[in-house]
Amino acid sequence: MRVKIKAIEYYLPSATEDASVFKSNNPDWHIEEIEEKTGICVRHVSEPGQTAVDMGVIAVEKLFASGISKEEVDFIILITQSPDYILPTSACILQDRLGLKKTCVAFDVNLGCSGFIYGIAIAGALIETGVTKKGLVICSETYTKYIDKSDRTCRPLFGDAASAVFLEACSHDTLGPFEMGTDGSGFCDLIVPSSGARISQGTVQNLKLFMDGSKVFMFTMEMVPKCVKALLSKAAKTINDIDLFIFHQASKVVIDNIIRRLDLPKEKVFINFSQIGNTVSASIPIAIKDALDQGRLKERDQVMLVGFGVGYSWGGCLMRWGVNS
Amino acid sequence: MPKANEKQVLEIIQRALFLEDKKVSLDTSVEDLEEWDSVGHLSILSNMDKFFDGKIAPIREMATADSVRKILKILKENSLI
Numbered sequence: 001m002r003v004k005i006k007a008i009e010y011y012l013p014s015a016t017e018d019a020s021v022f023k024s025n026n027p028d029w030h031i032e033e034i035e036e037k038t039g040i041c042v043r044h045v046s047e048p049g050q051t052a053v054d055m056g057v058i059a060v061e062k063l064f065a066s067g068i069s070k071e072e073v074d075f076i077i078l079i080t081q082s083p084d085y086i087l088p089t090s091a092c093i094l095q096d097r098l099g100l101k102k103t104c105v106a107f108d109v110n111l112g113c114s115g116f117i118y119g120i121a122i123a124g125a126l127i128e129t130g131v132t133k134k135g136l137v138i139c140s141e142t143y144t145k146y147i148d149k150s151d152r153t154c155r156p157l158f159g160d161a162a163s164a165v166f167l168e169a170c171s172h173d174t175l176g177p178f179e180m181g182t183d184g185s186g187f188c189d190l191i192v193p194s195s196g197a198r199i200s201q202g203t204v205q206n207l208k209l210f211m212d213g214s215k216v217f218m219f220t221m222e223m224v225p226k227c228v229k230a231l232l233s234k235a236a237k238t239i240n241d242i243d244l245f246i247f248h249q250a251s252k253v254v255i256d257n258i259i260r261r262l263d264l265p266k267e268k269v270f271i272n273f274s275q276i277g278n279t280v281s282a283s284i285p286i287a288i289k290d291a292l293d294q295g296r297l298k299e300r301d302q303v304m305l306v307g308f309g310v311g312y313s314w315g316g317c318l319m320r321w322g323v324n325s
Numbered sequence: 326m327p328k329a330n331e332k333q334v335l336e337i338i339q340r341a342l343f344l345e346d347k348k349v350s351l352d353t354s355v356e357d358l359e360e361w362d363s364v365g366h367l368s369i370l371s372n373m374d375k376f377f378d379g380k381i382a383p384i385r386e387m388a389t390a391d392s393v394r395k396i397l398k399i400l401k402e403n404s405l406i
Contacts, residue, residue, distance in 0.1 A: 033364060034364055037364045037368070152362075152363070153363055212388070213363045213364075213366075213367065214363065214366050214367060214370065214388035215385065215388040215389070217370060217371075217388070218370065218384075218385050218387065218388045221370070221371075221374060221381075221382035222382040222383050222385075253368075260375060261379055261382065
């Protein structure tokens with residue numbers, strides 16, 4: 001696709017949780033052992049009443065402050081599984097809150113950790129087909145609102161965040177190919193069960209996240225390497241051709257096992273989950289921004305992005321970074 | 326890759342759970358060891374996959390194997406021991 005990321009920003013809530021918070025809430029937890037496996041020391045937590053739309057507004061306003069004009073935004077794709085309401089579409093609320101033009105296309109995509117890849121694929125298609133010219137892919141999640149304080153599986157992993165990416169057409173083929181997939185048989189392994197329309201009669205809505213960590217882990221160990229290999233094959237490239245791998249920042253044990261199973265050079269894999277946590281769909285764009293700021297991602301670098309998780313759903317793509325239009 | 330034996334599998338579990346004084350036996354299950362929690366099980370799965378050269382990841386039922394005997398049964402069914 002002749003589409004490029006022109007600008008990228010993100011927002012992390014100021015409130016954080018670390019080992020000391022867990023120890024005071026759950027003195028029976030072996031925090032050091034958990035941290036050793038997750039590699040996550042700090043997670044950011046949205047304020048009570050602060051929503052995905054609120055955080056998305058802050059991330060986009062950072063983009064506007066960096067020089068992107070509101071008038072340029074032809075579309076908003078909001079990736080979220082913690083929308084402000086079941087309906088209306090949160091992206092519509094964002095259009096109004098951001099003061100964007102009324103010809104702006106706005107819709108939500110209900111995907112988790114694979115969501116950013118799907119978002120830029122859709123954005124790329126909108127731009128390449130001439131439906132729109134430029135726009136935003138926003139990933140914003142407040143998973144912590146779904147997690148009980150005593151949930152030892154989910155609480156040490158997930159943090160809240162919002163990212164905003166501005167895409168536009170360019171003269172070179174910089175984005176793609178893509179490799180995506182779905183295995184809905186794993187839908188109940190990462191789920192907010194008492195939610196949506198499928199609630200048994202007489203059951204009260206209880207928005208608590210459930211994750212079968214072992215099953216999700218097995219899925220990632222099997223499918224992510226397959227996705228990477230399929231993508232390399234589709235692009236007729238090898239691991240040596242990739243300058244930087246940016247995976248969804250799930251946790252240390254997941255990334256370590258992907259590296260092992262693919263025999264990847266560790267220095268080619270960008271990692272930033274330690275002080276941020278697993279921020280679901282926002283994790284890849286946040287990692288891209290951090291890689292840029294740290295000088296790990298440079299002009300013309302060939303990058304592989306891979307997201308995977310809830311659904312099960314996965315998606316990967318290649319991206320040639322920073323080719324000028 | 327040559328097949329593993331039961332002793333090697335017990336050693337993998339022992340190491341994955343960082344057990345020093347306690348010993349894993351054929352009768353051990355998740356109820357017997359505080360260390361065999363959800364985090365410990367990820368270590369077992371990861372170490373097994375490493376030992377068996379990547380052959381564990383596609384065996385989804387390993388995710389719910391909550392005893393040594395169940396693990397051994399799955400490994401036997403998949404001709405790994």
